[in-house]
Amino acid sequence: MDSTTLEAMRAALRGPVISPQDPEYRKARTVYNAMIDRWPAAVVRCSDAADVMAAVDFVRGEGLELAVRGGGHSGAGLCLVDDGVTVDLSPMRWVHVDPAARTARVGGGTTLGDLDHAAHPFGLATPSGILSTTGVGGLTLGGGHGHLTRRYGLTVDNLIAADVVLADGSSVTADETENADLFWALRGGGGNFGIVTSFSFRMHPVDTVGVAITLWPVDRVPEVLTWYRDFLPQAPEDLNGFFAALTAPPGPPFPEEIHGHKMCGVIWCWTGAPDGLESAVAAAAEPGPPAFRFATPMPYPALQTMFDALLPAGLQWYWRGNFFDRITDDAIGVHAKYTESLPTDLSTMHLYPVDGAAHRAGPDDTAWAYRDAVWSGVIAGIDPDPDRAGAIREWCVDYWEELHPHSMGGTYVNFIGADEPQDRVRATYRDHYDRLAAVKRAYDPANLFHTNQNIEPVALA
Known part of the structure; x- marks a missing residue:
């Protein structure tokens, strides 16, 4: 990027x-992810949607590469691009909760912690x-799954609207009635279609939940996973539990005798009646x-x-991941x-x-294409040492x-590794x-938004 363009961007934003x-x-x-080491020509910290629109105009007009950063958690490092421009939404961290309507509207740079903090006093999540x-x-555009x-x-099942800056620099709203095709694509299609400057979500009554952790020694993986x-899959929907292979962390609530031991276990979340947690996880x-069992209510x-x-x-x-x-x-x-053979304590x-x-959403209701999946798996190698x-x-x-070979073939798009092929x-x-x-x-014919798990524009007939 030449100095003239740089100064023009600074003047406009x-x-x-x-x-x-x-x-x-x-x-x-x-x-x-510290494994990502990229050097953008500029990082544009956008204060609002107008900044995003101006930044997109500059990037498109100068023929530069573009990446978008929300929370910066992209495992593949797709929020940075060498010698191009990263549009950084992190200043756009805000949440407006409407407790009567049970909705929340959040800025494009908001973190999950921001949303949880703002919604919890109203008993919502x-x-x-x-x-x-x-x-x-990033989590929402990929689909979004977790304790609830x-x-x-999914997170996208609770998205009710989005404000999006398109490749031409304009801003539109996408929901079930306005730009409905774009709204469908945003719900699982990743960052391919524009920069979302705000999301509106349906919220649910969630306050104190029951939390339990059950761990077994590593040699019990076959029995526990079976x-x-x-x-x-037969448990009440109020009970969520994700299976984990892990090394027991060296701190509370884990007792010293299992610190550093390779283990398997389940992290449980119970959203039913407060007194139901113990009976819900008794089958564990x-x-x-x-070898270790911990259960307690918590916000x-x-x-x-x-x-x-x-x-x-x-x-x-x-x-890397699989469904x-x-x-x-x-x-x-x-x-x-x-x-x-876990290679490090954090892997x-x-x-x-x-x-x-x-599973109650239809197979074609959103871009998320695996409504018949029962689990979304991720394998993560993690360590502080380069x-x-x-x-x-x-x-x-x-x-x-x-x-x-034992999977369904695809994965949660946010779990695709940086060096995996287009197929x-x-x-x-x-x-x-x-x-x-x-x-x-229709929305990005020149593929301006391609620093992502990319979907190429279909060629004209």
């Missing part, structure tokens, strides 16, 4: 335009992820008494922040093998339930390659891909 010469640049180009530092934008999914569906695959003793935002300290920004991450409609005996064998595998309320980056990637890829995007959208490509052609 209210928010700062940060270049490599500026002292804030190092921080501005830092994202959650909406399904989202499991780390409060995650950006609402079995009870209230029980879990049969138990959870079926595969044998857990929903406390559950959402439970893992924040364990997984702060600045770690090395490499991840599953069943957990086969052969897959259980793969999980047991790679749980035994993990999660199986998130995406059934229950998420020298371990190769090892955690190798473990993750080996695990994924052995497990993938993974097609597999993730199944027969929705061509419809998404047509929407892309």
